[in-house]
Amino acid sequence: MLPYGVGFGVVALIGPALPDPDRLGLTAVALAPALLTAPALANAIGGRMDRTGALVVGSVGMWLMLTLTQGPAAAAAAQGAMLPFILGAGVTSVVPMLPQVIRTIAQRIGDAAFVVLIAIALSAANGLNAANGLAALALFVTVVASAVIVARIGGVDLGSALAGAGSRDPAVATGLAVALGGSAAVPLYSAILLLAGSALLALRNRRKAR
Numbered sequence: 072m073l074p075y076g077v078g079f080g081v082v083a084l085i086g087p088a089l090p091d092p093d094r095l096g097l098t099a100v101a102l103a104p105a106l107l108t109a110p111a112l113a114n115a116i117g118g119r120m121d122r123t124g125a126l127v128v129g130s131v132g133m134w135l136m137l138t139l140t141q142g143p144a145a146a147a148a149a150q151g152a153m154l155p156f157i158l159g160a161g162v163t164s165v166v167p168m169l170p171q172v173i174r175t176i177a178q179r180i181g182d183a184a185f186v187v188l189i190a191i192a193l194s195a196a197n198g199l200n201a202a203n204g205l206a207a208l209a210l211f212v213t214v215v216a217s218a219v220i221v222a223r224i225g226g227v228d229l230g231s232a233l234a235g236a237g238s239r240d241p242a243v244a245t246g247l248a249v250a251l252g253g254s255a256a257v258p259l260y261s262a263i264l265l266l267a268g269s270a271l272l273a274l275r276n277r278r279k280a281r
Contacts, residue, residue: 074217074236075101075133081210093203095253096244100210100261102138103244105130109234116272117279118230126227126235138247199256207260214239215268233272238265 078101086094105127106112113123218237222229241262245255 072133073221074214075137077213077217078102078210078239081206081213085206085209089202089206090254092252092254093206093257095251096203096248096255096257097206097210099248099251099253100207100239100241100244100258102134102247103239103241104134105235106238106240106265107131107243109238112238112269112273113231113234115276116230116234116269117276118228118232118234122227122231123235126231130236134243199259203254203256204260207257207264210239210257211261211264211268230272230276241265 082094082098082101086097089097107127109127110120110123112118114120215233215237218232219229221227221236222232225232239261241258244258244261248255248258
């Protein structure tokens with residue numbers, strides 16, 4: 072819950088200074104569940120897939136509950152944004168014992184949905200500028216920092232906490248932002264930050280393994 076609390080704190084502080092479309096994009100990222108492929112990410116950065124999967128499921132529950140409080144339009148948008156990932160990465164995270172063939176098919180559905188929504192983000196991310204880039208950075212840093220704190224308090228390994236609590240799924244956030252009439256700029260910046268951070272952690276973990 073702490074990562075969501077600090078995320079909404081950032082929205083409350085920074086959101087009013089942004090144009091309405093960018094504020095909706097920032098809110099969509101703050102609402103988004105953890106990266107739905109986080110178990111695979113955890114494996115790459117030295118975390119545990121099972122523990123990360125449990126954190127992802129918890130973040131999905133929080134996301135749905137918080138999105139419902141935003142009104143009927145947000146709830147309808149949430150269903151549309153989430154469905155491809157429930158069928159894809161979400162299923163394989165929650166039910167890791169599925170046969171490999173079914174897991175592969177489900178993962179490809181999720182991958183296809185991710186590519187489509189990132190393409191939407193690129194085409195709809197009008198007005199990329201320093202303001203929404205800094206807003207995305209502030210949200211990213213605070214959520215990651217809160218995940219580190221949660222890991223220390225709860226005794227969760229850092230890799231699992233970062234992947235399962237300190238990430239926000241940029242594709243789901245993009246779907247929600249676009250459905251609500253917001254800008255995809257902040258979700259796109261968030262995707263870049265998540266990709267860069269994940270790559271650095273994966274490289275660090277690989278060097279440690281040697």
